[in-house]
Structures are given as structure tokens and as C-alpha cells.
Amino acid sequence: MTNMMLPIIAGKDVKQLDESYIQFSGISSIDLMENAGRSFVTWYEKQSFSSRKHIYVFVGPGNNGGDGLVIARLLQNDCRSIILVCMEVLEKCSADFVYNFHRLPIEVNVIGYANWTQEIEENSVIIDAVFGVGINRPLASRYMYLIQKLNHVGGVKIAVDIPSGLPADYSKNSIAFQADYTATFQFPKLSLLFPEHAREVGELAVIDIGISEESVCRFSKQRFFLRGIDIKAYHKHFHKFSHKGDFGKVLLIGGTIGKTGAINLAGYAALRTGSGLVTLAPQISDPYQFQTIVPELMIFGGKDDLNLRGFDSVAIGPGMGIDVDIDWFVRILDEVDKPVVLDADGINLLARYPKLLDYLPKNSIITPHLKEFERLVGKSKDHLERIQMASDFAIHHQVIIILKGAHTLIAMPDGRQIFNSSGNQYMATAGSGDVLTGMIASFLGQSYTPENAAICGVYHHGLAGEIASQTKYRGMIASDIINAIPKTFVQLDII
Numbered sequence: 001m002t003n004m005m006l007p008i009i010a011g012k013d014v015k016q017l018d019e020s021y022i023q024f025s026g027i028s029s030i031d032l033m034e035n036a037g038r039s040f041v042t043w044y045e046k047q048s049f050s051s052r053k054h055i056y057v058f059v060g061p062g063n064n065g066g067d068g069l070v071i072a073r074l075l076q077n078d079c080r081s082i083i084l085v086c087m088e089v090l091e092k093c094s095a096d097f098v099y100n101f102h103r104l105p106i107e108v109n110v111i112g113y114a115n116w117t118q119e120i121e122e123n124s125v126i127i128d129a130v131f132g133v134g135i136n137r138p139l140a141s142r143y144m145y146l147i148q149k150l151n152h153v154g155g156v157k158i159a160v161d162i163p164s165g166l167p168a169d170y171s172k173n174s175i176a177f178q179a180d181y182t183a184t185f186q187f188p189k190l191s192l193l194f195p196e197h198a199r200e201v202g203e204l205a206v207i208d209i210g211i212s213e214e215s216v217c218r219f220s221k222q223r224f225f226l227r228g229i230d231i232k233a234y235h236k237h238f239h240k241f242s243h244k245g246d247f248g249k250v251l252l253i254g255g256t257i258g259k260t261g262a263i264n265l266a267g268y269a270a271l272r273t274g275s276g277l278v279t280l281a282p283q284i285s286d287p288y289q290f291q292t293i294v295p296e297l298m299i300f301g302g303k304d305d306l307n308l309r310g311f312d313s314v315a316i317g318p319g320m321g322i323d324v325d326i327d328w329f330v331r332i333l334d335e336v337d338k339p340v341v342l343d344a345d346g347i348n349l350l351a352r353y354p355k356l357l358d359y360l361p362k363n364s365i366i367t368p369h370l371k372e373f374e375r376l377v378g379k380s381k382d383h384l385e386r387i388q389m390a391s392d393f394a395i396h397h398q399v400i401i402i403l404k405g406a407h408t409l410i411a412m413p414d415g416r417q418i419f420n421s422s423g424n425q426y427m428a429t430a431g432s433g434d435v436l437t438g439m440i441a442s443f444l445g446q447s448y449t450p451e452n453a454a455i456c457g458v459y460h461h462g463l464a465g466e467i468a469s470q471t472k473y474r475g476m477i478a479s480d481i482i483n484a485i486p487k488t489f490v491q492l493d494i495i
């Protein structure tokens with residue numbers, strides 16, 4: 001099943017992927033480059049800026065530059081003026097570059113970098129096809145100078161495959177092109193998913209250039225990109241005889257004085273994700289004083305006689321506080337006979353008392369944001385190291401780590417790393433993590449495996465954020481995400 005997800009291939013393997021696909025399909029590398037350029041242009045023509053008149057294309061000496069030449073040729077028409085700046089002389093360029101150079105129409109204004117003195121017109125589009133995944137040494141000074149200059153001029157900036165200067169698989173160590181959009185071919189390069197590259201990558205579009213899934217899948221069994229088309233296969237299907245019990249009984253433990261919103265949001269999200277019965281166990285001395293935000297939520301009052309085995313899933317942590325009785329916490333973990341979801345203060349407690357990890361049921365799901373992750377696992381020098389630490393932790397403790405943020409990582413206990421594609425910046429709002437906890441607990445309660453609950457929870461959560469932000473934009477709040485959950489099922493055609 002996992003094979004259906006799009007693998008993320010290391011930059012150094014892309015050449016081999018191209019070669020193996022060329023061999024497998026019988027098409028030529030020139031055709032593949034043509035496909036890449038054409039797919040880029042198809043994407044480009046759909047963008048709001050596509051009617052802009054002045055287009056500057058900067059091409060380096062390799063096949064990324066070759067893509068730029070195809071793009072320049074295909075974009076050339078009467079209403080556009082294309083200025084193509086070549087960084088190297090033809091003798092230094094790849095064979096496919098040279099071939100495409102000779103196919104440029106006469107109307108394209110070709111300038112060697114050394115002779116390029118013009119200023120860039122206002123309201124232009126700047127296409128960066130200088131370096132792709134083949135960058136293999138520090139940028140020479142003239143490339144640095146060019147990138148610096150382009151980063152300071154106005155206009156819409158688009159990176160072809162990867163912003164020039166970014167290495168494909170690790171964090172940048174020097175300047176790189178700052179794109180508004182990165183149109184990457186076939187699969188996202190790992191570094192495009194790093195938070196430290198937000199300024200360089202801009203909005204990410206993954207463009208299919210026709211390389212078969214079979215070819216791509218042979219190259220990575222470790223890293224994957226989770227998209228909407230994958231999700232249906234991870235869902236359970238209910239039918240007309242399904243009853244309330246099939247949809248699960250969920251228990252959410254958390255919520256202390258002044259922090260009751262978190263557990264409420266998680267509970268409401270679980271209901272909207274389809275749970276049959278949702279009970280909140282707030283950690284306050286008189287739970288009956290607790291106010292729920294919807295009447296469908298139930299409250300558990302007695303702290304000591306909680307029958308944990310009566311629930312199909314248990315999530316612990318939202319708004320719980322960390323001043324809890326550790327023996328009580330151990331008893332909860334000990335008594336639950338199935339994987340739990342641990343969030344927020346549940347994670348903070350684990351960080352404070354690592355011994356608690358010994359009591360955590362196998363395949364439990366831990367959902368830290370970056371700060372909670374740092375408390376639990378430790379500091380990292382960059383996102384690549386953080387990903388590795390998350391993966392090592394998941395393998396070592398046999399848990400699922402959901403490292404939240406843009407392109408949330410799901411690190412599986414078998415070492416697979418799944419990066420989410422849904423969601424947007426408007427989800428960075430109070431309580432949106434609590435919504436995720438409720439959604440995952442809901443899927444677990446509906447008898448999804450922990451792996452499937454994690455995958456469906458993360459994807460639907462991001463999609464709900466996207467849907468809600470279509471009308472709320474920056475004003476979106478966590479409740480809006482919850483209200484959009486039902487639409488995610490419609491959009492993904494899951495009934």
C-alpha cells in the first residue's frame with residue numbers, strides 16, 4: 001500500500017532515475033527534457049501572473065539550464081518578450097542543453113551573462129533555471145552575485161525544479177535563489193520541505209513529467225510524500241448496518257483550570273471526524289464545573305475509577321498541565337491496552353520523566369510541535385538532523401512520531417518517513433494541534449491501525465485547514481478547521 005505514495009528520491013539518484021526511465025520507456029533524454037519544459041509551461045499558463053509581458057530566463061550549463069531553454073522556446077509568442085541570459089559558453093554546457101539551444105526561435109533575445117547589462121523591467125517574471133539537483137560545489141562568485149542581484153529585484157520569481165544554490169537533500173550553506181514559486185519535477189526534493197528554506201522555496205508545486213510510478217518507486221523505500229490521491233486506500237468503509245459502536249468510543253484526558261479549551265477542541269474534532277461517543281476527562285477537582293463547547297461531548301467525573309479498557313482510543317495531554325501525579329500517569333499508560341495518542345503536556349511529561357516511555361504502549365502516536373520535540377528528543381542543528389532524530393526515536397521506542405509544522409513528518413517505527421502535503425500557514429493558530437489530536441484519536445477509535453490513523457489524521461487535518469482558510473484566510477481559528485472536517489471527506493470522496 002505504501003508503494004502508492006510518491007517516493008522522495010535523493011538528489012544524487014535523480015540522474016539514475018532519469019536513465020533508468022529512459023531505458024525502461026524507450027524515450028530519449030531530449031524527450032524527457034521536453035516533457036519537463038512542457039509540463040512546467042502547462043503549470044505556468046494557469047498562474048495569475050502568466051500574462052505578464054517580460055520574462056527573464058536565467059540558464060546554467062546543465063540540464064536544469066536545458067529545461068530553461070525548452071521553457072523559453074515554449075513560452076515565446078507574439079505578446080511576450082523573452083530575455084534569456086546564458087551563464088556559460090556552449091562548450092561548457094551539457095549535450096541536451098546544446099541541442100535545445102539550437103532550437104531556440106529567433107525571437108528569443110539571447111544574451112551571454114558577461115554582456116548582460118540591462119536592468120530588469122518592473123513587473124517581470126524571472127525564471128531561475130541556473131542549477132537543479134546537479135549542484136556539486138560552492139557557488140562561484142559570479143553565480144553568487146547573480147543570485148544576490150535577483151533576490152533584490154522585484155517581479156514574480158520562479159525556480160525550475162529547485163531554487164538555484166539549494167542542495168537537494170540538506171540545508172543550505174550559502175546564498176540561494178529566493179523564489180515565490182518552486183515548480184519541482186516529479187517529486188519534491190527533500191530540502192524543499194525544510195522550514196529553514198521557506199524563503200527560498202515559496203509556494204511549492206510538484207509537476208508530473210510522466211516518469212512512471214514504477215520507475216520512481218524503485219529508488220526510495222524510505223521517504224514518501226503524502227497526497228490526497230493516496231488517502232482513500234487508508235480509510236475504512238462503513239455501511240448501512242454500521243452502528244454507533246463501530247464508530248468508536250474516544251476518551252480524551254487533559255484540560256486543567258484555564259486550559260479547558262484544548263480538550264474541548266480535541267473532543268469536538270473527534271466528533272466531527274466521525275466518532276460515535278466522545279468523553280472528556282478534565283483534570284480539575286470538580287469536573288462537573290467543566291463547560292463543554294458542544295452538548296454531544298460527555299464529561300467523566302471520577303478521577304480514580306476510570307475504566308480505560310471501555311474506550312476504543314485514548315488521547316492524553318491537551319491542556320493537561322504538567323503538575324500531575326506521576327503514579328496516576330503511569331497507571332493510565334499501564335492500564336491502556338492499546339496505542340494511545342500523546343500530545344502537548346503529555347509530551348512535556350515524557351520529556352521530564354523519560355522513564356514513562358517504558359510504559360507507553362507500542363505504536364502509540366506522539367504529536368510534538370518543534371519545541372515539544374526539542375524538549376523530548378533534543379536540539380538539532382537543522383531540519384535534516386531533526387528528521388533523522390525523529391526517525392531514530394520512532395524506531396528505538398517503536399512509536400509513531402508526528403513532527404508538526406508545514407509538511408508535517410510522520411516517522412514510522414519501521415523507519416519510513418512520510419511528509420504531508422496538505423495544510424497552509426493559516427493553521428498556525430491556537431488550538432490547531434488539539435484538533436489534530438482529536439482527529440487521530442477518532443480514527444484510532446474507529447479501529448484504524450495506528451499507522452492509518454496517523455496518515456488519515458494528518459492529511460485530513462491539513463485539508464480541513466485549507467478548506468477553512470478559503471473563506472477565513474488569516475482570521476481562521478481552530479474551530480473553523482473543525483467545521484471544515486466533514487468537507488474533507490466529501491473532497492476525498494470518502495463516504
Ligand SMILES: NC(=O)C1=CN([C@@H]2O[C@H](COP(=O)(O)OP(=O)(O)OC[C@H]3O[C@@H](n4cnc5c(N)ncnc54)[C@H](O)[C@@H]3O)[C@@H](O)[C@H]2O)[C@@H](O)CC1
Pocket residue numbers: 015018029030032033036060061062063064065067092094130131132133134135136137138139140143160161162185
Ligand atoms: N533528462 C534529464 O536528465 C532531466 C533532467 N532534468 C533537469 O536536470 C536537472 C539536473 O541536471 P544536471 O544533472 O545537468 O545538473 P544541473 O543542471 O543542476 O547542474 C549541473 C551543472 O552545473 C555545474 N555546477 C554544479 N555546481 C556548480 C557550481 N557551484 N558552480 C558552477 N557550476 C556548477 C556542473 O558542472 C554542471 O555543468 C534537474 O534539476 C532538472 O531540472 C529534467 O529536465 C528532467 C529530465
Ligand SMILES: Nc1ncnc2c1ncn2[C@@H]1O[C@H](COP(=O)(O)OP(=O)(O)O)[C@@H](O)[C@H]1O
Pocket residue numbers: 368369404405406407408422423424425426427428429430431432433434435436461462
Ligand atoms: N505553516 C503551516 N503549514 C501547514 N500546517 C501548519 C503550519 N503551521 C502550523 N501547521 C499545523 O498546525 C498545527 C499546529 O499545532 P500546534 O503547534 O500543536 O498548535 P497548538 O499547540 O496551538 O494546538 C500542526 O498540525 C501543524 O502541522
Ligand SMILES: [K+]
Pocket residue numbers: 064128129130131132159160161162163164
Ligand atoms: K533552478
